[in-house]
Amino acid sequence: MSDLVPLVQAHCLPRRGVEHRLGEARVRELLPEVPGWELAENGRALTRTFRFDDYHRTMAFVNALAYIAHREDHHPDLGVHYDRCVVRYSTHDVGGLSENDFICAAKTDALAA
Numbered sequence: 566m567s568d569l570v571p572l573v574q575a576h577c578l579p580r581r582g583v584e585h586r587l588g589e590a591r592v593r594e595l596l597p598e599v600p601g602w603e604l605a606e607n608g609r610a611l612t613r614t615f616r617f618d619d620y621h622r623t624m625a626f627v628n629a630l631a632y633i634a635h636r637e638d639h640h641p642d643l644g645v646h647y648d649r650c651v652v653r654y655s656t657h658d659v660g661g662l663s664e665n666d667f668i669c670a671a672k673t674d675a676l677a678a
């Protein structure tokens with residue numbers, strides 16, 4: 566992926582195999598591009614909690630996020646609660662973080678903005 570394209574405008578590509586797993590240096594470079602997201606599971610996942618006023622708003626977010634996941638063919642794990650949704654991205658095909666996780670994190674932020 567070219568760094569000239571903002572993450573939010575980039576699109577996911579099929580990434581399979583450890584060669585697509587991001588190294589620590591690249592993760593450190595990308596993390597400031599998605600403020601609010603944190604590393605979890607020893608750097609193998611990205612998570613952020615999005616808070617809402619009520620269940621209806623939470624579910625509207627979840628449905629919009631499902632559409633992005635379908636369009637990008639990259640799928641978050643979700644913890645859905647009454648007033649919040651815990652979003653977790655990790656690329657199981659690479660066994661850790663790939664560029665796809667950062668692209669989708671940026672698109673998720675745009676949804677909630």
Ligand SMILES: C[C@H](O)[C@H](O)[C@H]1CNC2=NC(N)=NC(=O)C2=N1
Nearest residue numbers: 579638639640641655656657658
């Ligand atoms: C063929 C297809 O691109 C892959 O199976 C995709 C689908 N969605 C995915 N989502 C996530 N989170 N990780 C993956 O490795 C992944 N792989």
